Amino acid sequence: MDIEKMLEIESLYSQYASLLTDKQRDIISMYYDEDYSxxxxxxxxxxSRQSVYDSLKRSETxxxxxxxxxxxxDKMKQIEIFVNSIEKCLCFDKENKENMTLxxxxxxxxxxxxxxxxxKELI
Amino acid sequence: MDIEKMLEIESLYSQYASLLTDKQRDIISMYYDEDYSxxxxxxxxxxSRQSVYDSLKRSETxxxxxxxxxxxxDKMKQIEIFVNSIEKCLCFDKENKENMTLxxxxxxxxxxxxxxxxxKELI
Known part of the structure; x- marks a missing residue:
């Protein structure tokens, strides 16, 4: 299976699984997590095999x-980038080890x- | 109209409006933003008036x-609280005004x- 597509579906699934039906979730989980054919x-x-295929396609869409x-x-990725930038700006690794101030x-x-x-603009 | 409920619906609508149909959006917007009866x-x-009422109730649900x-x-509110805490921790108001360091x-x-x-746990 195309690894890039798999990662994309896993990311989408982790965010939006709750909006799928139980059956759609079962099939996605068996196919992508448990690696069943x-x-x-x-x-x-x-x-039928066709029903499994159709369900997967519908879920992905x-x-x-x-x-x-x-x-x-997309929003969470942007927030993550900002949080990483804050950490970089604070440069914790350059802490003054003696008194631990920054x-x-x-x-x-x-x-x-x-x-x-x-x-703040994002949230 | 109950102001607390109105604020709740407006907050939900600003986040999830894209998942409603065009017609549902029109009715919510006329009722809550434009204050039509x-x-x-x-x-x-x-x-019919009943159809308007039913559409509103379905949209709210x-x-x-x-x-x-x-x-x-809920997630955005938590991130907002954390961002405010960062600002407070950094206490920008106590900046050293001479050389602007913190x-x-x-x-x-x-x-x-x-x-x-x-x-990071949240995102």
Whole structure:
């Protein structure tokens, strides 16, 4: 299976699984997490191979549609980038080990303010 | 109209409007944003007052259901609280005005690390 597609579906599934039906969730989970083939899922659930395939396609389309409408994954990725930037700005690795204080120069103070404002814009 | 309920619906609508149909969006918007009565909406859209009422109720239920399943509003509120805590920890108001650097004591450094980790847990 195409690893990039698998990661994309897993990411969409982790965010939007609750909007799928129980049956759609079962089939996605068996196919992507448990690595069953379409034929095996068909045997286990006692439905045709075509039904398994159709369900998977419908679920994938639905998951992509939810992301295009809600953009939660995109938003969380942006917040993650901002949080990483805050950590970088704070440069914890350069902590003064003696008294454990942190001194942040003027440029970084400005950067931090901008980042925090950008997160606020997103939420 | 109950102001608390109105604010709740507006918050849900701002997050999940894209998952409603065009017609549901029109009716919610006329009722909550433009302050039309059920009767007025019924006349404008040439549908029964009961249909307007039913559409509103269905939309409200759907919006609440999306939040209970996805929890985006809850998550964004938590991130907002964390971002405010970061700002407080950085205490920009206590900047050294001469050279514009910021000195953060050990306790606040620890707090900042905890907050950043908590945001990462959420995203």
């Amino acid at each position: 379409l034929g095996e899922i068909s045997q286990i659930l006692k439905i 639905a998951l992509k549609d939810y992301e295009s409408k809600l953009g939660m994954i 001194e942040i120069d003027a440029e970084r103070v400005t950067q931090l303010k901008v980042i925090l404002d950008e997160i | 059920l009767g007025e909406i019924s006349q404008i859209l040439k549908i 759907a919006l609440k259901d999306y939040e209970s399943k996805l929890g985006m509003i 000195e953060i004591d050990a306790e606040r450094v620890t707090q900042l690390k905890v907050i950043l980790d908590e945001i």
